[in-house]
Amino acid sequence: MYTFSNRLKIASFILMAVGVLGIGIGFMAAPSTVEEAKAIVASHDDGHGDAHAVAKGHGEEQAHGDAHDASHDEHLLHQLQNKPWAALYVAAFFFMMIALGVLAFYAIQRAAQAGWSPLLFRVMEGITAYLVPGGIIVFVILALSVAHMNHLFVWMDPEVVAHDHLLQGKSGYLNPVFFLIRAAIFLGGWILYREYSRKLSIAQDESNDDSNFKLNFRISAAFLVFYLISESIMSWDWIMSVDPHWFSTLFGWYIFASMFVSGITVIAMVTIYLKSRGYLKDVNDSHIHDLAKFMFGISIFWTYLWFSQFMLIWYSNIPEEVTYYVTRIADFNLPFFGMIAMNFVFPLLLLMNSDFKRVNWFVVMAGVVILAGHYLDIFNAIMPATVGDQWYIGIPEIGSILFFAGLFIFVVFTALTKAPLQPKRNPFIEESKHFHY
Amino acid sequence: MASKVIHAFYNDDDVLMHAVKKVKAAKHHIEEVYCPFPVHGLDKAMGLAPTRIAITSFLYGCVGLSVAILMMNFIMIEDWPQDIGGKPSFSYLENMPAFVPIMFELTVFFAAHLMVITFYLRSRLWPFKEAENPDVRTTDDHFLMEIAIHGNEEELKDLLSDTGAVEINITEK
Numbered sequence: 001m002y003t004f005s006n007r008l009k010i011a012s013f014i015l016m017a018v019g020v021l022g023i024g025i026g027f028m029a030a031p032s033t034v035e036e037a038k039a040i041v042a043s044h045d046d047g048h049g050d051a052h053a054v055a056k057g058h059g060e061e062q063a064h065g066d067a068h069d070a071s072h073d074e075h076l077l078h079q080l081q082n083k084p085w086a087a088l089y090v091a092a093f094f095f096m097m098i099a100l101g102v103l104a105f106y107a108i109q110r111a112a113q114a115g116w117s118p119l120l121f122r123v124m125e126g127i128t129a130y131l132v133p134g135g136i137i138v139f140v141i142l143a144l145s146v147a148h149m150n151h152l153f154v155w156m157d158p159e160v161v162a163h164d165h166l167l168q169g170k171s172g173y174l175n176p177v178f179f180l181i182r183a184a185i186f187l188g189g190w191i192l193y194r195e196y197s198r199k200l201s202i203a204q205d206e207s208n209d210d211s212n213f214k215l216n217f218r219i220s221a222a223f224l225v226f227y228l229i230s231e232s233i234m235s236w237d238w239i240m241s242v243d244p245h246w247f248s249t250l251f252g253w254y255i256f257a258s259m260f261v262s263g264i265t266v267i268a269m270v271t272i273y274l275k276s277r278g279y280l281k282d283v284n285d286s287h288i289h290d291l292a293k294f295m296f297g298i299s300i301f302w303t304y305l306w307f308s309q310f311m312l313i314w315y316s317n318i319p320e321e322v323t324y325y326v327t328r329i330a331d332f333n334l335p336f337f338g339m340i341a342m343n344f345v346f347p348l349l350l351l352m353n354s355d356f357k358r359v360n361w362f363v364v365m366a367g368v369v370i371l372a373g374h375y376l377d378i379f380n381a382i383m384p385a386t387v388g389d390q391w392y393i394g395i396p397e398i399g400s401i402l403f404f405a406g407l408f409i410f411v412v413f414t415a416l417t418k419a420p421l422q423p424k425r426n427p428f429i430e431e432s433k434h435f436h437y
Numbered sequence: 438m439a440s441k442v443i444h445a446f447y448n449d450d451d452v453l454m455h456a457v458k459k460v461k462a463a464k465h466h467i468e469e470v471y472c473p474f475p476v477h478g479l480d481k482a483m484g485l486a487p488t489r490i491a492i493t494s495f496l497y498g499c500v501g502l503s504v505a506i507l508m509m510n511f512i513m514i515e516d517w518p519q520d521i522g523g524k525p526s527f528s529y530l531e532n533m534p535a536f537v538p539i540m541f542e543l544t545v546f547f548a549a550h551l552m553v554i555t556f557y558l559r560s561r562l563w564p565f566k567e568a569e570n571p572d573v574r575t576t577d578d579h580f581l582m583e584i585a586i587h588g589n590e591e592e593l594k595d596l597l598s599d600t601g602a603v604e605i606n607i608t609e610k
Contacts, residue, residue: 311534317523352495 002279002416008409015406022399026084029395037077041390078151079387084396085150086386089141091400093238094262094378095408096134097255101263102127103194104227104256105294110197110220115431116290119283121201122421123271127263128194129415130408135187142183142238146176152386155244166245174241182237186230193223205424213427231256239378242385246324250309255381257302261343262374264294265367270412272360279421285358286437292357295370296347302374303344328380331389335376342373375401440585442468444571445597446604447580450476456582456600457482463596468583471575490559494552501547505540571608579603 031037106124109117145152154160154167155174161167167174197216204212232252240251248254268291274280313321328336350366351357383391423429447453453476460467467483510529513536518526525531557563575581582602584593590607597605 307534307537311537314534354491 001419002274002413002421004413004417005277008413012406012409012413015402015409017406019399019401019403019406022395023084023088023403024399026087026396026399030081030084031077032081034073034077037080038073040080041076076390079390082151082386083390083392085141085145085152086382087396087400089138089152090375090378090382090397091404092134092138092141093382094375094401095130095404096138097259097378098262098266098408099128099131099134100190100231101259101261102267103131103190103263104224104231104260105263105267106197107193107220107223107227110217111224113217113428115428116287116435118423118426118428118432119280119287119435120267120271120291121423121426122416122419123274123280124267125194125198125201125419126412126416127266127270128198130411131194132191133407133411134404135191138238139183139187143180146180152382153241153244154385155241170244174244179237179241182233186234189223189226189230193219193226197223201423202419204426205420207425210425210427213425231259239381242382243324246321248309248313248321248324250305254302254305254309257298257305258374258377261295261298261302262371264291264298265370267291268295268363269367272364274416274421276360282422282433284436285360286435288360288363289354289357289437290435292351292363292366295363295366296351296357299343299347299351299370303340306340306343324384327384327388332380332384332391335393336380339373339376339380342369343377346370346373440610441590441607442610443584443586443590443593443597444606444608445582445584445600445602446572446574446606447582447601448578448603450580452601453580453582454479454482456597456602459600460582460584460596465584465593465596468585470583471571471581473576473578473580476580490552490556493555494548497551497555498544498548500551501544502540504547505536505543509536509539 031040102124106121106128108114109121109124144150146156148156151157155170156176156179161171197219200212200216200219204210204216235252235255239255240247268288271280271283271291272288275283310325313325346369347366350362356362379391379393379397426432445456447456450472453470453472457467457470457479461482461484470479470483472479506529513532514526514529520526524535529536570576571583572579572581582597584597586593586607594605594607
């Protein structure tokens, strides 16, 4: 049995406390009036303000200019008010997506009857425990958006929809009630599978036949079907709909690749941590090697999808699609291209060598970069539509990351103490113990 | 100079593996082992050095990537930067997404083909090469271990018959 070390527990509480502080500061600093918003921007960026003063000088366009400036200021206010919300949402989604990615990986390992991974099942089950609180937090944020507490999703604003024919055309799908019902069904399905599969997995330890294992195999295969559909729709709902004028067909797989590689990375990191603490005695370098191979391969898969989406839109350059990338390249240049280096070039060169994949600290370092890269990935997906050029990785963003990191560590390692770290009666456990590559 | 070699035949890969370990423990140099199929772990048991073919492949891939970049930079950007359907041909970077499929394919092409050719060269394989098979049965169902004799014929014979060899021959080479 694993015991949650006190130092790690205290560290997770500190992370949560500092995170709450950062989130609080973010909400306090958000402006509530147009004047405050203008003052914030002016104090941050004098050059921008000067340019505006000059532009206003055109006499004949004065009347039009004022009206335009007023709507521009309103827009600016909404962007600044969105900042702490978007920071919270990106971090909440990022950590939930890690747990969901692990759940998908776990279901695949069960459905594929993999011989190497049963030793890691309890680690994966521990990580997916975060799906319950993490998923509920994401759902609450979505519900608050529906309740007009923020402007993360413009299509939820009836004022906006009233003046937007495109959104009216999509309102059959993008309407708040249906949106929340879908979210509830998806989260309910994922959590149901997670809890039931965990129950069967633990029951298998004490049973005297393989019926639990076989049932788990069957529900895992069924879950994967549900997961593929729900994950795709989830990515349209929760990520793509912040840009409701834009659409892309491979977006669901793209988000899937991001969550899958983050999830596998976290499995590797938690496994290495537990092993370094003297638990998981039967896990050897070959298990780490296999996880690192998955990190390497799925990083490249993510890049393939990222590039396929980018290149098709860049090549054809159709105005209604390409604005998505125009704003990202103009306003998010460094995070947008920086994440390609972090999510592709870095893992490609570091994890190509077979020997490096067995060096634990090497895998952890590569994992840290991959996780930071995929945080940036979600950041780049949400921020341009919600805060636009007012983005900054400051106190609200880092505070949100720290809070959810602390919560994640606390939930995951608490769940790990609930059951023995090594499954007892899994039919593949002997093969897994002797796995070597 | 005529030298003699001893050929020990086995009909099971597990027996062969044990024999290899035993012969290595007795400090005899194994010239060669002939198998009908890859025996997992045999290279480790014989103490063969790991292959470096993956490293050559990586380097060939780098060559392929360079060829692709230099070629398209010259053709599309430097030599005749035409406006083809509005694509920006002012610099390589500006038009790069369009070149990536070729960069990728040439990297894979060079890495794969040059590695295969390297493999053929290093293992001395070519279409009209004469087969170096000491006994036809080793391609079907027998394993053969070849050890050079340096005046220790009887000692080697005893050792090999202990290891479960089904047949031991001594031949001039």
